[in-house]
Amino acid sequence: MTNEFPRSLCIGLFGTGRVASQLAPALVAAGHQLAFIWSRTATAATALAATLPVTPALATLAPPLPAADVYLLAVPDAAVEPLLASVSWPEGALVAHLAGALPLSVFTALPAVRGGVLYPLQTFSPGRAIDWATVPLCVEAATPAAETVLLALAGSLSRHVLQLNSAQRLKLHVAAVFANNFTNHLLGIADALLAEAALPPELLAPLVRETVDKALNNPPFTVQTGPAVRRDAPTLAAHSAALAAHPAWQALYAQLTASIQAQL
Missing domain, CATH: 1.20.5 (Single alpha-helices involved in coiled-coils or other helix-helix interfaces)
Known part of the structure; x- marks a missing residue:
């Protein structure tokens, strides 16, 4: 990894949802500066910015966009392409989305932008603190220079940084849905069935822990x-x-x- 740019990056953050609200303080803690926070809801941007040191809330996307080394799009997947099209990006801007299922090709329509991906493989919920050092961060970029910056940014947050192409990342995202979302749904069904029988949900805790432990230490189908x-x-x-x-x-x-x- 080269030292062609300062370790402390200036970052423009789009979004104030579950990922953005946990990513913003993590970026600051890693020594980066937030150039701004933007949200479709101005009050949400103001509220998140107020929890951080010297971070302005961006009220409008009217040009010119404040300068930044990296612009991170921590917005819902369906909002990424409309947002990309609605912003007057500085020439050569490095813009990265955080989505698992969106390909790098969403940047194709914007040749003046250096596109990238910084996908955190984790589930984010209000009230639950994330240890970013343990979160796998998946990086992809359109140019070697953009890749270098995103790898450095990822490495400042996590000990687990991977370079994945769009096809690999999509398969990883599908696997994550099975491992996380579907598993949680099944646990919800189990919880509801216990409630119907007037049984406490903690009865399943030892079984769930043993199941997960075995699956993490063996090929799951074999156990x-x-x-x-x-x-x-x-x-x-x-x-x-x-x-x-x-x-x-x-x-x-x-x-x-x-x-x-x-x-x-």
Whole structure:
């Protein structure tokens, strides 16, 4: 990694949502300066800026845009391309989105912009502090110079920096949805079923911890257990009957059972 630019970067941050609200203080803590924070909701930008030292809230996107070494788009995926098209970017500006599923090619329509990606592989929720040093940060860029800057920025935040192309990042994002979002949904179903039986949710905690620990230390398919693996037809039928009041969950149970058995 070269030293063609100062370690402390000046960053323009677009967004005030779950990612931006945790990224902004992390950038400051890493020694970077925020040139501004912008949000579609001016009050949200003002509120986030007020929690940080010497950070202005940008009230309008009318040109000229305040100068920055990097512009980070911490906005919803669907908002990235409209935002890119609506801003008069400085010539040669380095602009990076933080989305897992959006390709680098979203910058193709803006040849004057150096496009990049800085994707944090983590789930962000209000009230939960993130240890950025442990968050895998996935970098992709349109030019070697842009890549160098984004790698340095990523390295100032995390110990786990990866260079992934758009196809790899998309597959990673799909995997993350299975590992995180779908798993959380299944835990929600389990929690609801326990509540119906007047049972405390903490009953499942040791089982969940052991399941995750095994899956992280072994190829998950090789440590699969349960009635689907055993092809225990009476138990599978009893479970299906117990889910009769929840047809969607019953169908999901059947689909997951079939998927498990297809891996045997």
